[in-house]
Amino acid sequence: MKVIIGLPAFNEEKNIASTIAKLQKFSYTIVVCNDGSSDMTGTIAEKMGALVVNHQKNLGYGAGIRTLFTKAKELDADMLVTFDADGQHRVEDIENIIRPIETGEADIVIGSRFLNKTNDTNVPKYRKIGIKVITNVTNSSMNFKISDSQSGFRAYNKKVLKEVTPSEYGMGVSTEILIKANKSGFRFKEVPITILYEGETSTHNPVSHGVSVILSTMKFISIEHPLKFYGIPGMVFLAIGLFFIVWTIQAFTATRQIITNISLIGIGAIILGTMLTMTAILLYSLVNVVRERHSD
Structure with a gap:
């Protein structure tokens, strides 16, 4: 299968090189969406050998995911794996994310922070509460109940790439994709992953992130139901x-x-x-x- 590892990146010059270097142990194509970074993110990614798509200005995480979907379709990929550029995800978990799609078991695979009990205890309490609230709101409009609706570590097969087009520019894109895919009847599966929180690698303000995602989720639920x-x-x-x-x-x-x-x-x-x-x-x-x- 032709697998693309897609990294949405904004001002990640501190982490992008090490992240790409770890991913290069695989034979997959690495695509970086440089979302209008004001630092050397795009340049470093290009020198590391990644295929880079640049946004002229910062459009948001959702816009980055949409660009990765579009590029994966242009490259005729069989699968897109979205992977954070900030160093939080482990490359060791990629095979577990990919396997259910390779075996035809699922169309979308979500890496969950809460299926691994050891990792669950490492998730900061404020994040855990926020994620649980957002996940419960998301689950209210879905047939398949998930444990981590905000995980950015996911795999999508070719059918999903073709039929689901993200439109949300902000962090709400994660729930948007789930709601649209659920409506289209795609099959979901969650697998446990381990997240590395050392150094507070996330660049998103937790309050604005939470409010943005909840409002976005409510918007899509109101449209669908x-x-x-x-x-x-x-x-x-x-x-x-x-x-x-x-x-x-x-x-x-x-x-x-x-x-x-x-x-x-x-x-x-x-x-x-x-x-x-x-x-x-x-x-x-x-x-x-x-x-x-x-x-x-």
């Missing part, structure tokens, strides 16, 4: 509103006085519930029309 995302809360608010309106009417019948707070809660809940329900119906109709036109 509008009736669930908007409709269920809408019905709940309508029920709450009706309850308080009935309470207001009963109180008025008994005392001939309107309890302002109760009536305002009822009116507000009904308005919000109606808006959410209408949004669910309109978005569901719009998404289906777009899908029908796209399929034609």
